[in-house]
Amino acid sequence: MLGDVDGNKSVTAADARLALRAAVGLETYPAGTREFLAADVDLSETLTAADARLILRRAVGFTDAEWGKKA
């Protein structure tokens, strides 16, 4: 599920944390893995702070146009 990096079936700040850790190299999610696909919410095929930002926004209830759409 998009945004659910830890796989617990909900999108929370914990998922944003993992995405941010991946963006700075503290977690390694190879392309194509479940974690990578969940974290790449802007479908840019890279994990960046922008993904973490979108996940955190989703966790607190915002809906962003970039979510699940290629830029």
Ligand SMILES: [Ca+2]
């Ligand atoms: Ca989750």
